[in-house]
Amino acid sequence: MRLSQSFGKTLRNAPADAEMISHQLLIRANFVRPLGAGIYTFMPLGFRVLTKIHRIMSEEMDAIGGQEMLMPNLHPAAIWEATGRWEEWGNIMYRIQAGGSREYGMSPTHEEVVVDLATREIESYRDMPQVIYHVNKKYRDEARPRGGMIRLREFIMKDAYSLNLTEEGLDKFYPSMVQAYLNIFGRCGVPVIQVNADVGAMGGKSSHEFVFPHEQGEDSFIECDSCGYAANVEAALFVHQGDKPQEETPLKKVATPDCKTIQDVADFIGVSTSQTLKAVFYWQTPAGKLEKDGRFVFVIIRGDLDVNEVKLINALGGGEVRAASDGEIRAAGAEPGYASPIGLQVAADFQSDGVLVVADESLNFGGNYVFGANDEGYHYTGANYPRDFAVTLKADLAEAQTGYICGNCHEGTLVSRRAIECGHCFKLGTRYSEPTNTTALDPNGKPQLIYMGSYGIGLDRLMAVVVEAHHDKDGIIWPSSIAPYDVHLMHVGKGEELETIAQNIYQELQAAGFEVLYDDRNVSPGVKFKDADLIGIPLRVSVGKRSLENGGAEVKRRSSSEREIVPLEGLLDHVKSSTS
């Protein structure tokens, strides 16, 4: 490509509102152009990078048996109603009202289409396993697009779907996809951390996130500073510190005036917060039900810990939770600020009457607690479980935090880090096959729900992450695997002779199969060098009066400051060895 004829130009300044480096550089170097918040055009350079990322993904997917295809973006409402997500994704899906009463959603993801296909195409175990994938647009009405290409409203995703007859089949296949993902990120030059996001309940589904640590990221994860263990906040294992006391002291009601918070109470009585229990109240709305049909949930956790709502939802078997109102708390018989289940009728299980009390495991790592007395201005001391109160359910509810001891190596300290989520592997199980009754006959001729997995990587975001990982003060430094061109050729200075030489090189390199961006513009050398650095093609070849006097063309890698003069006759071989 001749730069003099290419569409669009590089910019000397980045738009003032671009904050992330990748956002600034991709715009300045003319890879992308904004159209609206979270909506971008890929310019020719950007499209070339996208195409190369796509190719790498296709190779890795094909290597594990994937079959590339293309699914639609206009989804009839019916397929989303079938899985219950037409309602569930109310705020995020773009909807289109077409002639008559037809309704469509703009593809926010493609599980529904895959399930629809599976019901038609998969009839028996003989038709599985399958791995299908495509690279296609996704549309999500994100409340807050951010970071340029990091969170978009319209974006491009490589999403793959696996179909297996059994859970074992899915479990067996899953690691190969995880490995393929590691290969993809490796080939794109992105050092990702694999984050285990096991979420326990909900049918034993598990997932892995691949994150790139970055302080401006939209995601966060927990990492051990010693063993390298990494996990989601919801999944992170940590060591519960504390022991049961030797002797249980008697329950005693004490006045604690104006002590509404745990810190107040602990200070007033003179103990640490880990010597207290706190009550936190939620209103749970089960999946697919209205809020008024939900129920009150009384959560107990040690005073020094915090409830992770995702863990709570999992413990409750799904749905949504929100903080309960004071009215709802009083209706359950508890006193806000001084609450405990002591003296309340606690439900024995989910079906029984009484208050649903869910306690964190931390309850067992201590005793003789300070706990509310359900009487304004009073707490108990010496509260012990199960002597003094009952709970409906015990579960892991505590959120891992910076400073906790790692649950993997039991030595290191957990640290919370910001990151950009680059990819996600998800065992879906029968989440979509069940509501749509997507079954296949097993060898015994019996229909079985099929097991699905879904696996996604955002290409636009990945492109931005590559730039975040590979740049310097002058511009982008593309890894050669996804660089828009192999060689950035230019002539510096004026003269027909120079231009002829450069053109010959241009043709010679292209004939040899190289992708060459030729800066044939009649501008000063400084402009050309600055643009070459900004655009970031791995190898720069320049011919000028000075280089010819020194014996040939100057060759420089974008990633290094070394320049060398290569005789014109040997240039092709030199480029071959430099790019291989």
Add this chain to the structure above:
RNA sequence: CGGGGUAUAGCUCAGCUUGGUAGAGCGCUCGCUUUGGGAGCGAGAGGUCGUCAGUUCGAGUCUGGCUACCCCGACCA
């Protein structure tokens, strides 16, 4: 959806306090000179100052509504 910020030429910004005929740099066009790290001189093109309303003889400037965009947070398969 809460909090904060911004909106004037393609890009970066000044002008607003104190209302009086739209500015600079870069970029763009033409000419001449220049050519190894964002060249020089000269001549040009380009803006209903986000939008709607109000105050005023007069609004880019003052007031209010709306919209868009950016940042923090909530949310996010």
